Amino acid sequence: xxxxxxxxxxxxxxxxxxxxxxxxxxxxxxxxxxxxxxxxxxxxxxxxxxxxxxxxxxxxxxxxxxxxxxxxxxxxxxxxxxxxxxxxxxxxxxxxxxxxxxxxxxxxxxxxxxxxxxxxxxxxxxxxxxxxxxxxxxxxxxxxxxxxxxxxxxxxxxxxxxxxxxxxxxxxxxxxxxxxxxxxxxxxxxxxxxxxxxxxxxxxxxxxxxxxxxxxxxxxxxxxxxxxxxxxxxxxxxxxxxxxxxxxxxxxxxxxxxxxxxxxxxxxxxxxxxxxxxxxxxxxxxxxxxxxxxxxxxxxxxxxxxxxxxxxxxxxxxxxxxxxxxxxxxxxxxxxxxxxxxxxxxxxxxxxxxxxxxxxxxxxx
Numbered sequence: 001x002x003x004x005x006x007x008x009x010x011x012x013x014x015x016x017x018x019x020x021x022x023x024x025x026x027x028x029x030x031x032x033x034x035x036x037x038x039x040x041x042x043x044x045x046x047x048x049x050x051x052x053x054x055x056x057x058x059x060x061x062x063x064x065x066x067x068x069x070x071x072x073x074x075x076x077x078x079x080x081x082x083x084x085x086x087x088x089x090x091x092x093x094x095x096x097x098x099x100x101x102x103x104x105x106x107x108x109x110x111x112x113x114x115x116x117x118x119x120x121x122x123x124x125x126x127x128x129x130x131x132x133x134x135x136x137x138x139x140x141x142x143x144x145x146x147x148x149x150x151x152x153x154x155x156x157x158x159x160x161x162x163x164x165x166x167x168x169x170x171x172x173x174x175x176x177x178x179x180x181x182x183x184x185x186x187x188x189x190x191x192x193x194x195x196x197x198x199x200x201x202x203x204x205x206x207x208x209x210x211x212x213x214x215x216x217x218x219x220x221x222x223x224x225x226x227x228x229x230x231x232x233x234x235x236x237x238x239x240x241x242x243x244x245x246x247x248x249x250x251x252x253x254x255x256x257x258x259x260x261x262x263x264x265x266x267x268x269x270x271x272x273x274x275x276x277x278x279x280x281x282x283x284x285x286x287x288x289x290x291x292x293x294x295x296x297x298x299x300x301x302x303x304x305x306x307x308x309x310x311x312x313x314x315x316x317x318x319x320x321x322x323x324x325x326x327x328x329x330x331x332x333x334x335x336x337x338x339x340x341x342x343x344x345x346x347x348x349x350x351x352x353x354x355x356x357x358x359x360x361x362x363x364x365x
Contacts, residue, residue: 004051004131005032009041009067010082011059013041018117019054019082026124038067045075051131052078054123055101057092065096072100072138078130080123082107090218097187100138102332103132106212129184129304133332138188147296163199163230163243164315166276170242176203176295176363177240178287181281181311183210183303185332187219189352191226193301194245196356199228204240204264206248206256208281209262210303213250220247236268255287259305264291277307281336285311289318297322297362299345299355302331306339313345322362324348324355 006029010016013036020031032050039062045053053071057064068079068276083093091359093104103126105119109343178201180188186209197205209219217233223245224231234246234254238254240263248254252268261266267287274280281300283306288296298315300308323346325337330352340346348358 003028003030004127005030007031007041007044007048007050007053007129008034008049009035009038009053009064010056010060011036012056015082019123022120023054023127025120026127028173029124029127038062038064038070042070042074043065045071045077049075049278050077052080052127054080054082054097056082056095056126057084057089065092065099068096068099068101073133076100076135076138078102078133078135078273080105080126080130085214085215090189090215091222093215094187094218094222097193099363100135100188102133103137104127104215106214120206129333132211133184134334135332136332137332139291145242151334163228170200170202174204174240174242174264174294175262176297177256177264177288177291178203178205178297178299178363179256179284179361180205180207180299180301181284181303181308181336182208182301183277183305183307183333183336185302186210187222188332189224189301189326189330190219192228192352193299193356194223194231195226195228197227197229197360198364199243199358199361201229202242203295204242205229205245206234206240206254206266206284208248208254208279208284208308210277210279210307211250216247216250219305220245223247234268236266238266240266251278253279253283255284256291257287258291262269264294275305275307281308282311285315289314292319293364296320297324299324299326299338299359300336301326301352301355302333303336304333305335308336309339309343309345312340316345316347319365322347322359326352326355326360 231245256268271344325346
Protein backbone atom coordinates (compact mmCIF):
# COMPACT_ATOMS: atom_id res chain seq x y z
CA UNK A 1 0.00 0.00 0.00
CA UNK A 2 1.26 3.46 -0.91
CA UNK A 3 2.01 5.74 2.07
CA UNK A 4 -0.37 8.62 2.74
CA UNK A 5 0.82 12.03 1.56
CA UNK A 6 0.97 14.78 4.19
CA UNK A 7 1.40 18.54 3.76
CA UNK A 8 3.22 20.23 6.66
CA UNK A 9 2.31 23.89 7.28
CA UNK A 10 4.26 26.06 9.75
CA UNK A 11 5.96 29.45 9.54
CA UNK A 12 8.98 28.16 11.48
CA UNK A 13 11.70 26.45 9.43
CA UNK A 14 12.68 24.50 12.53
CA UNK A 15 9.14 23.26 13.14
CA UNK A 16 8.61 22.30 9.51
CA UNK A 17 11.77 20.18 9.65
CA UNK A 18 10.93 18.65 13.04
CA UNK A 19 7.35 17.74 12.11
CA UNK A 20 8.40 16.44 8.68
CA UNK A 21 11.00 14.18 10.32
CA UNK A 22 8.43 12.83 12.78
CA UNK A 23 5.97 12.07 9.99
CA UNK A 24 8.61 10.52 7.74
CA UNK A 25 9.65 8.09 10.48
CA UNK A 26 6.26 6.41 10.16
CA UNK A 27 6.15 4.15 7.07
CA UNK A 28 2.43 4.90 6.67
CA UNK A 29 3.22 8.49 5.63
CA UNK A 30 5.43 10.63 3.45
CA UNK A 31 5.66 14.42 3.36
CA UNK A 32 4.58 15.64 -0.08
CA UNK A 33 5.46 19.31 0.58
CA UNK A 34 5.80 22.00 3.22
CA UNK A 35 4.30 25.50 3.38
CA UNK A 36 5.27 28.52 5.47
CA UNK A 37 1.85 30.18 5.62
CA UNK A 38 -1.83 29.56 5.05
CA UNK A 39 -1.85 31.06 1.57
CA UNK A 40 0.77 28.58 0.35
CA UNK A 41 -1.10 25.78 2.10
CA UNK A 42 -4.37 26.48 0.28
CA UNK A 43 -2.61 26.46 -3.10
CA UNK A 44 -0.65 23.27 -2.35
CA UNK A 45 -3.75 21.43 -1.14
CA UNK A 46 -5.50 22.22 -4.43
CA UNK A 47 -2.43 21.27 -6.46
CA UNK A 48 -1.18 18.16 -4.63
CA UNK A 49 -4.38 16.86 -2.99
CA UNK A 50 -2.61 15.41 0.07
CA UNK A 51 -4.33 12.83 2.27
CA UNK A 52 -3.84 15.04 5.34
CA UNK A 53 -2.43 18.39 6.48
CA UNK A 54 -0.70 19.43 9.71
CA UNK A 55 -1.49 23.10 10.28
CA UNK A 56 0.01 25.73 12.57
CA UNK A 57 -2.38 28.49 13.69
CA UNK A 58 -0.31 31.67 14.00
CA UNK A 59 1.30 32.43 10.62
CA UNK A 60 1.90 35.53 8.44
CA UNK A 61 -0.08 36.39 5.28
CA UNK A 62 -2.85 33.91 6.09
CA UNK A 63 -3.27 32.23 9.47
CA UNK A 64 -4.20 28.61 10.03
CA UNK A 65 -7.87 29.30 10.82
CA UNK A 66 -8.47 31.20 7.59
CA UNK A 67 -6.55 28.60 5.58
CA UNK A 68 -8.58 25.81 7.19
CA UNK A 69 -11.85 27.53 6.33
CA UNK A 70 -10.80 27.91 2.68
CA UNK A 71 -9.51 24.33 2.42
CA UNK A 72 -12.75 22.90 3.82
CA UNK A 73 -14.76 24.99 1.36
CA UNK A 74 -12.67 24.25 -1.74
CA UNK A 75 -10.88 20.92 -1.24
CA UNK A 76 -12.06 19.18 1.97
CA UNK A 77 -8.99 17.49 3.46
CA UNK A 78 -8.31 16.05 6.93
CA UNK A 79 -6.44 18.73 8.91
CA UNK A 80 -4.56 18.17 12.17
CA UNK A 81 -3.97 21.45 14.00
CA UNK A 82 -0.79 22.12 15.99
CA UNK A 83 -1.50 24.63 18.73
CA UNK A 84 0.10 26.14 21.82
CA UNK A 85 -1.16 25.13 25.26
CA UNK A 86 -1.99 28.72 26.24
CA UNK A 87 -5.58 29.78 26.93
CA UNK A 88 -5.57 31.80 23.70
CA UNK A 89 -4.21 28.80 21.83
CA UNK A 90 -6.95 26.61 23.29
CA UNK A 91 -9.71 28.98 22.14
CA UNK A 92 -8.21 29.11 18.65
CA UNK A 93 -8.07 25.32 18.60
CA UNK A 94 -11.75 25.02 19.51
CA UNK A 95 -12.53 27.45 16.67
CA UNK A 96 -10.48 25.30 14.29
CA UNK A 97 -12.33 22.14 15.32
CA UNK A 98 -15.64 23.89 14.67
CA UNK A 99 -14.40 24.90 11.21
CA UNK A 100 -13.66 21.32 10.27
CA UNK A 101 -10.24 20.33 11.65
CA UNK A 102 -10.30 16.63 12.48
CA UNK A 103 -8.16 16.90 15.62
CA UNK A 104 -5.26 18.76 17.20
CA UNK A 105 -1.95 18.26 18.97
CA UNK A 106 -0.88 20.70 21.67
CA UNK A 107 2.71 21.88 21.41
CA UNK A 108 4.33 21.24 24.82
CA UNK A 109 6.33 24.48 24.99
CA UNK A 110 4.30 26.88 22.90
CA UNK A 111 4.88 28.20 19.40
CA UNK A 112 8.56 27.30 18.86
CA UNK A 113 8.79 24.00 20.63
CA UNK A 114 11.95 22.10 21.43
CA UNK A 115 9.79 19.37 22.97
CA UNK A 116 7.79 18.51 19.87
CA UNK A 117 9.73 15.24 19.57
CA UNK A 118 7.96 14.17 22.77
CA UNK A 119 4.73 14.34 20.79
CA UNK A 120 5.98 11.93 18.12
CA UNK A 121 3.66 9.05 19.01
CA UNK A 122 0.67 11.39 19.40
CA UNK A 123 1.20 13.07 16.02
CA UNK A 124 1.63 9.75 14.23
CA UNK A 125 -1.42 8.19 15.91
CA UNK A 126 -3.66 11.18 15.22
CA UNK A 127 -2.54 11.31 11.60
CA UNK A 128 -3.51 7.64 11.21
CA UNK A 129 -6.99 8.55 12.44
CA UNK A 130 -7.14 11.75 10.38
CA UNK A 131 -6.47 10.10 7.02
CA UNK A 132 -9.48 7.83 7.62
CA UNK A 133 -11.80 10.68 8.62
CA UNK A 134 -14.60 11.45 6.21
CA UNK A 135 -14.30 15.23 5.97
CA UNK A 136 -16.31 15.26 2.74
CA UNK A 137 -19.31 15.17 5.09
CA UNK A 138 -18.43 18.71 6.09
CA UNK A 139 -18.55 20.00 2.50
CA UNK A 140 -22.02 21.28 1.69
CA UNK A 141 -23.14 19.66 4.93
CA UNK A 142 -26.74 20.47 5.94
CA UNK A 143 -25.39 21.12 9.42
CA UNK A 144 -23.70 24.25 8.11
CA UNK A 145 -26.85 25.65 6.59
CA UNK A 146 -28.83 24.64 9.66
CA UNK A 147 -26.46 26.51 11.90
CA UNK A 148 -26.30 29.47 9.54
CA UNK A 149 -30.09 29.73 9.63
CA UNK A 150 -30.07 29.91 13.42
CA UNK A 151 -30.16 33.48 14.75
CA UNK A 152 -26.80 34.72 15.97
CA UNK A 153 -26.47 34.31 19.74
CA UNK A 154 -26.97 37.42 21.83
CA UNK A 155 -23.91 39.01 23.42
CA UNK A 156 -22.70 37.09 26.45
CA UNK A 157 -23.71 39.72 29.04
CA UNK A 158 -27.21 39.88 27.62
CA UNK A 159 -27.60 36.08 27.70
CA UNK A 160 -26.48 35.56 31.30
CA UNK A 161 -29.61 36.96 33.00
CA UNK A 162 -31.77 34.94 30.61
CA UNK A 163 -29.96 31.74 31.55
CA UNK A 164 -30.28 32.56 35.25
CA UNK A 165 -34.02 33.16 34.85
CA UNK A 166 -34.45 29.86 33.01
CA UNK A 167 -32.59 27.95 35.73
CA UNK A 168 -34.77 29.52 38.44
CA UNK A 169 -37.87 28.23 36.66
CA UNK A 170 -36.54 24.66 36.54
CA UNK A 171 -37.18 22.20 39.35
CA UNK A 172 -34.45 22.07 41.96
CA UNK A 173 -34.54 18.30 42.19
CA UNK A 174 -33.07 16.14 39.44
CA UNK A 175 -35.18 13.27 38.09
CA UNK A 176 -33.53 12.76 34.69
CA UNK A 177 -29.96 12.75 33.40
CA UNK A 178 -28.51 13.05 29.88
CA UNK A 179 -25.00 11.72 29.20
CA UNK A 180 -23.06 12.26 25.97
CA UNK A 181 -19.77 10.66 24.91
CA UNK A 182 -17.69 11.66 21.90
CA UNK A 183 -14.11 11.87 20.62
CA UNK A 184 -12.66 12.77 17.20
CA UNK A 185 -15.00 15.27 15.55
CA UNK A 186 -16.77 15.80 18.86
CA UNK A 187 -16.35 19.55 19.44
CA UNK A 188 -18.12 20.31 16.17
CA UNK A 189 -20.84 17.74 16.91
CA UNK A 190 -21.32 19.09 20.44
CA UNK A 191 -21.54 22.64 19.09
CA UNK A 192 -24.44 21.63 16.89
CA UNK A 193 -26.30 19.45 19.39
CA UNK A 194 -25.88 21.59 22.52
CA UNK A 195 -26.79 24.81 20.68
CA UNK A 196 -30.09 23.27 19.55
CA UNK A 197 -31.31 21.99 22.94
CA UNK A 198 -33.76 24.35 24.68
CA UNK A 199 -32.56 26.08 27.83
CA UNK A 200 -35.54 24.86 29.87
CA UNK A 201 -34.46 21.20 29.54
CA UNK A 202 -35.52 19.59 32.85
CA UNK A 203 -32.31 17.57 33.17
CA UNK A 204 -28.57 18.10 33.58
CA UNK A 205 -26.28 16.97 30.75
CA UNK A 206 -22.90 15.38 31.50
CA UNK A 207 -20.39 15.19 28.64
CA UNK A 208 -17.14 13.32 28.10
CA UNK A 209 -15.14 14.63 25.15
CA UNK A 210 -11.70 13.05 24.74
CA UNK A 211 -9.50 16.11 25.11
CA UNK A 212 -6.40 17.03 27.16
CA UNK A 213 -6.32 19.53 30.05
CA UNK A 214 -6.60 23.26 29.18
CA UNK A 215 -8.77 22.64 26.15
CA UNK A 216 -11.94 21.39 27.89
CA UNK A 217 -12.38 24.72 29.69
CA UNK A 218 -12.21 26.57 26.37
CA UNK A 219 -14.67 24.07 24.88
CA UNK A 220 -17.11 24.72 27.74
CA UNK A 221 -16.78 28.49 27.33
CA UNK A 222 -17.39 28.25 23.60
CA UNK A 223 -20.45 26.00 23.99
CA UNK A 224 -21.82 28.29 26.71
CA UNK A 225 -21.63 31.23 24.28
CA UNK A 226 -23.81 29.51 21.66
CA UNK A 227 -26.36 27.72 23.84
CA UNK A 228 -29.44 28.57 25.89
CA UNK A 229 -28.15 25.99 28.35
CA UNK A 230 -25.46 26.93 30.85
CA UNK A 231 -22.24 25.07 30.00
CA UNK A 232 -19.39 24.68 32.49
CA UNK A 233 -16.24 22.64 32.93
CA UNK A 234 -17.08 20.21 35.73
CA UNK A 235 -15.44 20.52 39.14
CA UNK A 236 -15.22 17.91 41.87
CA UNK A 237 -18.24 18.05 44.18
CA UNK A 238 -20.25 20.30 41.85
CA UNK A 239 -24.00 19.76 42.28
CA UNK A 240 -25.94 18.88 39.14
CA UNK A 241 -28.60 21.39 38.07
CA UNK A 242 -31.28 21.02 35.45
CA UNK A 243 -30.58 23.04 32.30
CA UNK A 244 -26.81 22.89 32.80
CA UNK A 245 -24.14 21.02 30.80
CA UNK A 246 -21.05 19.69 32.59
CA UNK A 247 -17.94 19.00 30.46
CA UNK A 248 -15.47 16.51 31.97
CA UNK A 249 -12.13 18.27 32.50
CA UNK A 250 -9.22 16.88 30.50
CA UNK A 251 -7.04 14.53 32.51
CA UNK A 252 -9.82 13.46 34.92
CA UNK A 253 -12.45 10.74 34.88
CA UNK A 254 -15.91 12.13 35.62
CA UNK A 255 -18.60 10.24 37.52
CA UNK A 256 -22.05 11.06 38.88
CA UNK A 257 -22.90 10.19 42.49
CA UNK A 258 -25.92 10.61 44.77
CA UNK A 259 -25.92 13.54 47.18
CA UNK A 260 -29.22 13.02 48.97
CA UNK A 261 -32.78 12.58 47.61
CA UNK A 262 -33.13 14.18 44.19
CA UNK A 263 -29.61 15.58 44.35
CA UNK A 264 -26.50 14.45 42.51
CA UNK A 265 -22.91 15.62 42.34
CA UNK A 266 -19.83 15.34 40.15
CA UNK A 267 -16.96 13.16 41.31
CA UNK A 268 -13.62 13.55 39.53
CA UNK A 269 -10.93 10.90 39.67
CA UNK A 270 -7.29 10.46 38.68
CA UNK A 271 -7.65 6.70 38.29
CA UNK A 272 -5.64 5.13 35.50
CA UNK A 273 -6.84 5.85 31.94
CA UNK A 274 -9.36 3.36 30.57
CA UNK A 275 -8.47 2.22 27.07
CA UNK A 276 -5.98 5.08 26.88
CA UNK A 277 -8.62 7.68 27.80
CA UNK A 278 -9.00 9.95 30.79
CA UNK A 279 -11.76 11.05 30.83
CA UNK A 280 -13.43 7.81 29.76
CA UNK A 281 -17.00 7.61 28.48
CA UNK A 282 -17.42 4.09 29.85
CA UNK A 283 -16.47 5.22 33.37
CA UNK A 284 -19.07 8.01 33.22
CA UNK A 285 -21.76 5.65 31.95
CA UNK A 286 -20.90 2.99 34.53
CA UNK A 287 -21.25 5.53 37.34
CA UNK A 288 -24.88 5.99 36.28
CA UNK A 289 -25.76 2.29 36.62
CA UNK A 290 -26.76 2.46 40.32
CA UNK A 291 -28.90 5.57 39.72
CA UNK A 292 -31.99 3.60 38.71
CA UNK A 293 -34.33 6.22 40.17
CA UNK A 294 -33.26 8.56 37.34
CA UNK A 295 -34.60 8.51 33.81
CA UNK A 296 -31.31 8.12 31.95
CA UNK A 297 -30.73 9.25 28.36
CA UNK A 298 -27.44 8.24 26.74
CA UNK A 299 -25.78 9.40 23.50
CA UNK A 300 -22.65 8.34 21.60
CA UNK A 301 -21.39 10.53 18.78
CA UNK A 302 -18.46 10.63 16.37
CA UNK A 303 -15.16 9.19 17.56
CA UNK A 304 -12.52 6.53 17.00
CA UNK A 305 -12.62 3.29 18.99
CA UNK A 306 -15.32 1.84 21.22
CA UNK A 307 -15.28 3.94 24.40
CA UNK A 308 -18.80 4.14 25.80
CA UNK A 309 -20.27 1.20 23.87
CA UNK A 310 -20.13 -1.30 26.74
CA UNK A 311 -21.31 1.36 29.16
CA UNK A 312 -24.29 2.13 26.94
CA UNK A 313 -25.09 -1.58 26.69
CA UNK A 314 -25.04 -1.90 30.48
CA UNK A 315 -27.28 1.16 30.88
CA UNK A 316 -29.73 -0.18 28.29
CA UNK A 317 -29.92 -3.43 30.22
CA UNK A 318 -30.36 -1.42 33.43
CA UNK A 319 -33.40 0.41 32.06
CA UNK A 320 -32.09 3.52 30.31
CA UNK A 321 -35.01 5.41 28.75
CA UNK A 322 -33.15 6.56 25.63
CA UNK A 323 -30.00 5.36 23.85
CA UNK A 324 -28.88 7.27 20.75
CA UNK A 325 -25.97 6.71 18.37
CA UNK A 326 -24.95 9.17 15.68
CA UNK A 327 -25.41 7.67 12.22
CA UNK A 328 -22.52 7.04 9.87
CA UNK A 329 -23.71 9.73 7.45
CA UNK A 330 -22.67 12.59 9.76
CA UNK A 331 -19.84 11.02 11.80
CA UNK A 332 -16.36 12.29 11.03
CA UNK A 333 -15.07 9.00 12.46
CA UNK A 334 -17.66 6.23 12.71
CA UNK A 335 -16.16 4.23 15.56
CA UNK A 336 -17.82 4.70 18.95
CA UNK A 337 -21.40 4.81 17.59
CA UNK A 338 -20.80 1.76 15.41
CA UNK A 339 -19.42 -0.19 18.38
CA UNK A 340 -22.62 0.51 20.32
CA UNK A 341 -24.83 -0.39 17.37
CA UNK A 342 -22.98 -3.70 17.00
CA UNK A 343 -23.82 -4.46 20.66
CA UNK A 344 -27.54 -4.05 19.83
CA UNK A 345 -28.05 -1.50 22.59
CA UNK A 346 -29.05 1.53 20.48
CA UNK A 347 -32.70 2.56 20.28
CA UNK A 348 -32.23 5.44 17.84
CA UNK A 349 -29.59 5.81 15.11
CA UNK A 350 -29.79 9.45 14.05
CA UNK A 351 -27.87 11.97 11.96
CA UNK A 352 -26.30 14.74 14.01
CA UNK A 353 -28.95 17.32 13.12
CA UNK A 354 -31.74 15.18 14.64
CA UNK A 355 -30.11 14.32 17.97
CA UNK A 356 -31.00 17.51 19.87
CA UNK A 357 -34.68 17.26 18.92
CA UNK A 358 -34.90 13.59 19.92
CA UNK A 359 -33.21 14.33 23.27
CA UNK A 360 -35.53 17.24 23.97
CA UNK A 361 -38.59 15.15 23.08
CA UNK A 362 -37.42 12.23 25.23
CA UNK A 363 -36.69 14.38 28.27
CA UNK A 364 -39.57 16.87 28.11
CA UNK A 365 -42.39 14.46 27.19
